Amino acid sequence: MKLIQLSDIHLTTPGTTIGGRDPRRNFERALTHLLRDHHDAELMVITGDLSDWGDREDYVWLKQRLGEFPIPTRLCIGNHDRRDVFLSVFPECADGGFVQGVHDTSAARCLLLDTVEPNSHAGRYCAARQDWLTRQLDEHPGPFLLFMHHNPVPTHLGPMDQIRLLDDAAFRKIVGAHRDRIRHIFFGHCHLPLSGSAAGVPTSSLRGTNHASFPLFSETAMLSASDLPESYGVAFIGDDYVTVHMVEFGYDGPIRVEGSPDYHAWDRETMVR
Template sequence: MKLLQLTDIHLTEPGQTIGGREPNENFLKAMTHALSHHPDADAVVITGDLSDWGDEHDYQRLKQMLAGVDVPVHLCIGNHDNREVFLSVFPENADENGFVQAVVDLPDGTGLLLDTWGPDSHAGFYCETRQSWLNQKLAELPGPVYLFMHHNPVPIGIAPMDRIMLQDSEGFARVVARHNSKIRHIFHGHCHLPLSGSLEGIPFSAPRGTNHAGWPDFGHDSKLSGSDLPESYAVILTNGNSVMVHMVEYGYQGEIRREASPNYADWDRLTMVR
């Protein structure tokens, strides 16, 4: 199975920039790059911060952008979104409780899209109602299951970012711990950093995002840090017993050098390009 994860696309009014970059242009570049290099992808999942200010026009524009995409596209919402406004444009994405959650069939198991949005906060929330929904779905599904969410479910060790992580992390952890043999991987966004780790024995990962980039500034405790590192998306490969996640920095403008054979016999001090 091959999945493409895009995150933190932060659509704005066309022409407006974030960190000197135009989010609409970068999202279209990301989709074009991802689908042209990976036409065999089974699905695209966008893990939140679809809009920068939760504006209806951004969601309408996103709907238009995705209209011609042949690959299934699944959406999560993040802290920059607005659930009510999002669902006014994408009403089919609501679960039975009014959250933006869904069960999606994948070639290798099942994907669960989780809603970690909460009002008037950049932090994430996963209340008892959502925890109950997740617990029920995990109990019903045979596995493997892949979870997709916006907020990081564990601290990353950067103080200002940890203040806006998933606030109901202990309850979330208890739910996934009950079913950790079924859950193959957790994919999230939010931090604008390439991250990997584990929660209750379940691996998780996050790519940087399709527009502005963060920086792991461990020494600053009050301000989030940005950088001009390349925009990115993730390519997820599974084969039944393993998961591989690549972060593709499609915003990189430098040269790609095909300079070495993988065959040991071809490695020669005189002829190798180093």
């Protein structure tokens, strides 16, 4: 099975830029780019920060655009989103008052989680949401794939960890109790390529479709930004493996299909030039 992850698309009023980049244009570029090689994906998930300011017009435009898109798409919300405004446009994404839900694929049951805390960039996973997740994991044999916005593990970047999932230990306790049936956790929020594990479950994240962060460990007060290329993710889910790529569609340099001129021809088995 193949699935696509987009994150942190940060839609804004048409023509408005963030860091000199146009979020709507870059979102469209991502969709065009991924369809060239990945039109056969079974599912696409966008893991939050759908709108930069939580404006209803952004959600209305997104719903219309995704309605034309050939790959089935599910949504999480992030700290820049407004849950009430989002649900006024996407009421089908509501479950128990939160933006959470279930989507079955050929490889696993996908659980879409809501980690938003209103009026905060940090995430929360309250008792009601913990109960929902526990119930989903208890009532189905799995396997599962989890999708969320906030990072469920520390990044050890001080400013970033101030706005992480603040209930991360409680979240990992639930995950750990079901680790044998949760195959992977996909998240966003950090605008960084990240991999690791949460209570023994592999995790990954990626840069978003617009602006990028940078892991500047010497900076202790402010989040760090960079001009690295925009990206989306492609995951391949096999019976006994998960492979995750970050595709930098914003890169505009050369791509050397057959290698550099120094290795114009070489035997791939013997490594002889």
